[in-house]
Amino acid sequence: MHKQTITREHQLGRERSLSLLKQYSDWQAVELHDTQVSINRNDLEWVSMDLTPVCGMPQESTAEPFFREVDTVEQLVEAYYQCCSAVQLEVGYLDAHVHSYANEFLNQIFDRAQQHLADQDARLIAQWVSDFDIYVAVKAVESLLNSEADLALLRAAAQQNWHVHFDHLAIRCGCSDRQHAEKLVKLLVSSHGYQAPAVESEVFYHFSDGWNAYYLFKILRNGLVLRLFIDQSEPSNPLQIIQHWNRVYGFTAHHLAMRATRISNHQHQEIPLSELTTAIKKQGVQVLAATGDYTHGLLEQVFTRPEQNDSLPKDLIEELKQVDPALVKVIRNGKLLELVSRREVPMKMAESYFDLLGINYDSTSQHHSCPYYDYFLPAQAAHVIRTSVQSLNHSASNRLDANVS
Numbered sequence: 264m265h266k267q268t269i270t271r272e273h274q275l276g277r278e279r280s281l282s283l284l285k286q287y288s289d290w291q292a293v294e295l296h297d298t299q300v301s302i303n304r305n306d307l308e309w310v311s312m313d314l315t316p317v318c319g320m321p322q323e324s325t326a327e328p329f330f331r332e333v334d335t336v337e338q339l340v341e342a343y344y345q346c347c348s349a350v351q352l353e354v355g356y357l358d359a360h361v362h363s364y365a366n367e368f369l370n371q372i373f374d375r376a377q378q379h380l381a382d383q384d385a386r387l388i389a390q391w392v393s394d395f396d397i398y399v400a401v402k403a404v405e406s407l408l409n410s411e412a413d414l415a416l417l418r419a420a421a422q423q424n425w426h427v428h429f430d431h432l433a434i435r436c437g438c439s440d441r442q443h444a445e446k447l448v449k450l451l452v453s454s455h456g457y458q459a460p461a462v463e464s465e466v467f468y469h470f471s472d473g474w475n476a477y478y479l480f481k482i483l484r485n486g487l488v489l490r491l492f493i494d495q496s497e498p499s500n501p502l503q504i505i506q507h508w509n510r511v512y513g514f515t516a517h518h519l520a521m522r523a524t525r526i527s528n529h530q531h532q533e534i535p536l537s538e539l540t541t542a543i544k545k546q547g548v549q550v551l552a553a554t555g556d557y558t559h560g561l562l563e564q565v566f567t568r569p570e571q572n573d574s575l576p577k578d579l580i581e582e583l584k585q586v587d588p589a590l591v592k593v594i595r596n597g598k599l600l601e602l603v604s605r606r607e608v609p610m611k612m613a614e615s616y617f618d619l620l621g622i623n624y625d626s627t628s629q630h631h632s633c634p635y636y637d638y639f640l641p642a643q644a645a646h647v648i649r650t651s652v653q654s655l656n657h658s659a660s661n662r663l664d665a666n667v668s
């Protein structure tokens with residue numbers, strides 16, 4: 264007889280599943296998988312979500328000593344470079360295939376910040392990233408200095424008394440024939456303390472249009488869950504954008520995903536995507552096509568309009584033209600901000616989760632947010648990758664914009 268060990272996280276997943284089934288009649292139980300629920304997506308396809316939480320030994324916020332005393336833009340940039348040299352990152356390990364322009368691109372971001380960023384914003388960024396580990400702090404600083412959209416959310420949150428949570432980073436690797444994603448996963452596990460989820464179906468995502476991705480996470484002592492989405496193209500699809508984006512932009516995060524909560528009745532409550540979108544639009548930031556509305560808030564996602572980058576060198580443009588002339592336009596979509604909303608569990612379940620991690624739950628603590636769902640939905644990931652490529656097309660983005668307003 265098949266013997267199944269019921270772990271504590273499995274029990275929590277089961278409780279979450281029962282809680283949702285009680286609340287919404289359109290969620291369905293999944294036979295033989297009591298931690299899962301399934302729902303009929305708008306296009307009539309059934310989507311299952313595993314509610315087993317990620318669980319691991321909480322670790323230090325290693326970025327804190329670098330960023331805690333940052334007061335000026337200069338100090339923020341200095342802290343960033345100190346972090347880069349304190350740990351092994353991709354540069355010098357995995358970047359042999361990346362064009363030298365990737366480094367110039369980052370230098371431009373930092374030059375621009377030094378000329379235009381206010382010290383007040385530098386403090387806002389430093390304060391936010393000091394709660395992370397070094398890896399995520401480095402990528403988050405690169406992202407926050409790159410676009411107005413990312414900073415706009417931090418500013419909007421400060422006005423509205425929201426807590427802004429790091430949700431995930433997407434790192435684009437090359438093509439899987441070089442095993443770049445596998446090598447990066449190995450580095451992140453062996454040197455940075457990341458781990459793969461215990462739920463087997465969430466370790467590796469394969470997409471029918473020629474790419475794949477690994478999911479890694481790390482739990483910090485302050486209660487924050489760091490999630491990474493490490494993706495790469497497959498040789499079956501030589502035009503697939505990930506490998507070309509990596510060639511041009513290297514390992515800077517393709518996007519930083521943020522979500523927000525407010526404290527209500529002494530616990531975190533998610534800010535719905537529509538509210539996040541409205542707040543960021545008021546700051547003049549445009550958004551693309553939202554997805555995930557059918558999940559009753561379990562995982563809703565939308566990209567803001569990408570920063571356009573026109574500074575590619577001639578040799579790189581020529582190289583891309585050789586692959587496909589259309590790439591030259593698409594690759595101008597640089598880094599993005601993704602807005603995410605993940606529904607929070609009731610307080611008792613949040614308490615049980617943090618208890619399992621060995622963290623004293625404090626419902627009003629900045630990072631003690633506890634979403635029902637910890638993973639990604641491949642169907643939605645395919646959607647967001649498509650919209651990030653389509654966003655140069657005005658008619659598409661305008662139409663998509665209408666969907667989220």
Ligand SMILES: [Fe+2]
Binds near residue numbers: 431492518520601647
């Ligand atoms: Fe994402």
